[in-house]
Each structure stands twice: as C-alpha cells, then as structure tokens.
Amino acid sequence: MIAYRIKQFVDGITARPLDNGERATVDTILDDRLRPLFYGMNTGDQRHCFKVYNCGMLLWQRAAANSNLSAEDIPYYRGLLQRCCLLHDVGRGNEMSPFKKAIAVFLRKCVPGYTKSLAEKAKNKSLGSIGRICYRHHMHGQIGGELLNSLGYEAEGSIVALHHCRDINIISQLDKKKQQILQILKKADSMH
Numbered sequence: 001m002i003a004y005r006i007k008q009f010v011d012g013i014t015a016r017p018l019d020n021g022e023r024a025t026v027d028t029i030l031d032d033r034l035r036p037l038f039y040g041m042n043t044g045d046q047r048h049c050f051k052v053y054n055c056g057m058l059l060w061q062r063a064a065a066n067s068n069l070s071a072e073d074i075p076y077y078r079g080l081l082q083r084c085c086l087l088h089d090v091g092r093g094n095e096m097s098p099f100k101k102a103i104a105v106f107l108r109k110c111v112p113g114y115t116k117s118l119a120e121k122a123k124n125k126s127l128g129s130i131g132r133i134c135y136r137h138h139m140h141g142q143i144g145g146e147l148l149n150s151l152g153y154e155a156e157g158s159i160v161a162l163h164h165c166r167d168i169n170i171i172s173q174l175d176k177k178k179q180q181i182l183q184i185l186k187k188a189d190s191m192h
C-alpha cells in the first residue's frame with residue numbers, strides 16, 4: 001500500500017498534460033456539460049483519470065464478452081463506464097494538489113477517526129485548510145456523485161459516488177449492471 005501511495009504521489013507531481021490526441025478522445029466521450037468538469041481537474045488528476053479510462057476499456061472488453069448484457073445494452077454501458085472513468089475523481093476539485101493529497105493520506109493513516117469526523121464536519125462549515133483537505137479527500141466520491149447528479153447524470157453520479165465504497169449493503173443498492181460498471185471502475189482505479 002505504501003509503494004502504491006508513493007507511486008501515486010510521484011505520478012501526480014510528474015504528470016504530463018494530455019496531448020492533442022488524448023484531448024480529442026476526451027472531447028468525443030464527454031459532452032459540453034461534462035467537459036469543463038474534466039478539464040477543471042488538475043493535470044495529475046486528468047492524467048490519472050485518463051489512465052483509468054484506458055485500463056477500464058481493456059477490462060471492459062473481457063467483462064462485456066463474459067457478461068449477460070444484451071446487444072442494445074453494450075453501447076450504453078460502455079459509454080457509462082467511459083464517463084465514469086474520466087470523471088471519477090472530479091469531486092477532488094482543482095485545489096487538491098498531490099502534496100495536499102499526501103497530507104490527507106498521512107493524516108488518515110495516523111488519525112483515521114479524527115480525520116473522518118473532521119471531513120464530515122467540514123462539509124457544512126469552514127474548518128481551515130486541513131479541514132478542507134480532509135473533506136475533499138474523504139468525501140470526493142460523494143462530492144463528484146452529487147455534482148454529476150446535479151447536472152442530470154444520475155447513473156454516472158450513482159457509480160462515481162461509490163468508487164471508494166466497500167460496504168456491500170450500499171453497493172447492492174445499485175442494479176446489477178451498474179454494479180458491474182462500478183467493479184470495473186474500482187479495479188482500473190486500483191491499478192493506477
């Protein structure tokens with residue numbers, strides 16, 4: 001886990017911006033309302049989400065071949081997975097730099113209960129920069145989910161909101177097809 005976190009940190013501070021071809025891919029997948037969310041993320045998060053998208057598409061090929069999705073379902077769920085991969089960390093906001101993320105991860109490891117309650121309290125009141133960092137780090141799934149819901153992308157919002165959730169009772173509230181998309185997203189995310 002420590003090696004994974006170090007890799008994430010190094011990837012974050014050394015991330016190169018998307019090139020023209022990669023931006024064209026994003027622009028094809030995301031419509032006018034979703035594109036500003038993607039490009040509003042910092043370079044490290046854009047790069048991470050693009051890697052998760054590429055990985056998600058590879059995992060999708062295997063999953064779709066072995067799933068019971070109908071021919072009609074396949075394009076819809078493929079598009080849903082693409083949007084979720086590209087936007088899964090949008091709730092972090094552009095102020096969440098790799099350094100702030102490292103602080104949040106460190107605090108979570110050292111004082112998990114304190115940072116969790118600080119994050120929950122910081123949702124409704126200003127608790128300074130540490131409160132904001134904890135809030136953005138702990139709650140970014142829910143924040144991103146609510147943002148997508150508010151734009152009318154409820155399917156995407158319901159999946160993005162749970163991309164760090166481990167509670168099977170909560171996950172099982174999604175229908176089976178969305179659960180499959182969530183599993184692919186989580187797997188791709190864990191690999192980058």
Ligand SMILES: [Fe+2]
Pocket residue numbers: 088089140141163164
């Ligand atoms: Fe995330």
